[in-house]
Amino acid sequence: MATVRVLIPTGALGLGYDRQALERGVASQPDIIAVDGGSTDSGPAYLGRGQSKYSRATVKAEWRELMIARAKAQVPLVIGTAGTSGADSAVDWMWDITRELAEELGQTLRVARLYSGQNPGKIADAFGAGRIISLPAAPAVDAGVIRSCTNIVALAGAEQVQAALATGADIVIAGRTTDTAIIAALPLMCGCNAGGAWHGAKIGECGALATTNPASGTILITFDATGFTVEPMGATARATPYTVSAHMLYENSDPYLLYEPGGVLDVTEAKYKALDDRRVRVEGSVWRSGKHSVKLEGARIAGYQTVSLTLVRDRRYIAGIRDWVAGIEARARADIAQRMNIGPEDYGIEIRLIGLDATLGGLETREVTPAEVGVLAIATAPSEAEATEIGKILNPYLLHHALTADEPMPTFAFPFSPAEMSRGALYEFVLHHIIELDDPMAVFRLVTEDIGHG
């Protein structure tokens, strides 16, 4: 009977983990080390720019430790969704770091890069041909919107990761994959129970989050013919039937179903059993195969933004803050209409009141009188120069606008100089769609290279 042990060092590379837990994991003789490098959870800019959310120094420091762990364990090391988004530029970034480390560590390695990036023009053509299918709550798109994406990625599943492993790679740097694919790939390849492989992968995808000590990071999942066993590697971390089963809730809109390329996982009948006070056995999860389709993610520029923050502490102004803000916006809009060549529908001014309802906006239900209000002014325009101009038009009003005409000119607190901060491009996600594939590798590229001093 095939048994496959997958070591997951942490929920995401760059997030940190307990070094002793990783050491214990390496000592427990895993068959593969799999780590996630990103997700959409931090927003569209990372995909839009194709840049990492975490610092290069942090990613390099942790990747160094994992490369050393891999050499010690003599098993493949796989990262999925490299560089936060898994865009091609993020894979290349991770590839640069890997080459530097191979040199520094004196390692000789075969490295496979699995690229998930898509040509927006080709995806637009596929959309035109009716091959792109929308998922529930997908935004309306057309071929023009798709063409305007700065990055589109397809989410690789187990088959694509298996193709990368089949090259005999010591390290696989994968672009966008589903969170589970990098964990499920090897157990599925070795004939482990398919429902168990996907379910165990979902439980392990966030590292030790499915245990009593999430910060310990490292977790070992053992897959076999009938299910899987969860074992945390942190000294004090425990997996219980509750912590394990509750993880299906996490960032998942349906706690029983998980859609993956090539099918759907159903855990309705899964049984969770404590083997002792720290390990949990799971059986009964079901995998239902379907057509091989992969999800697409895309991001495009939706304008440019300049923001500023003003602090208001005057009691009378706090009491009249909405009138104050409305007055500022009206004066700025009048100036823009007279002085800039931009129509009112082509730019946005939004002023959010921190301390009152900046987080929830129109859904806020609490009413309070705060000690101070942070006035977050957001200007959005088609170009960075125009957004900055609008930010500067707002500036004198945010500093000095008076509630009434017959009072001395007030002044409010600006924490920064310059007061305006250009945020650069505003990105937005534009795809929540799938594309059906006859060949799982049809929209992915695999490049294998041997590096280091042989």
Place this chain on the structure above:
Amino acid sequence: MAELRGLVEKIRSKNAGPFWLTIDIFCGNRDCFDRVSAALETGRVASLFKVSPETLKRFDIADLNVIKFSLPRPSVQGTRADRDMHGAAWATLLEDLEI
């Protein structure tokens, strides 16, 4: 009558991808779960988000003592209108609900 936050262990909201929001109410024990499950009408949660009740998917999970709601995100993650990139703060809307 009691406020939901005083009854349950935790209320969590998270993105379920850029287009969906999911809210988990961890009741902690069976008595609390039974009480909240029976008394908390889907329509009241929907009205907090100013959407119709049919918009919400609801799961009452007795094995976990959890009540889960999923709905299309009030604003798509990261758009100009979005205020909460990780969808974390919407959970606090439910805290003040009277049960």
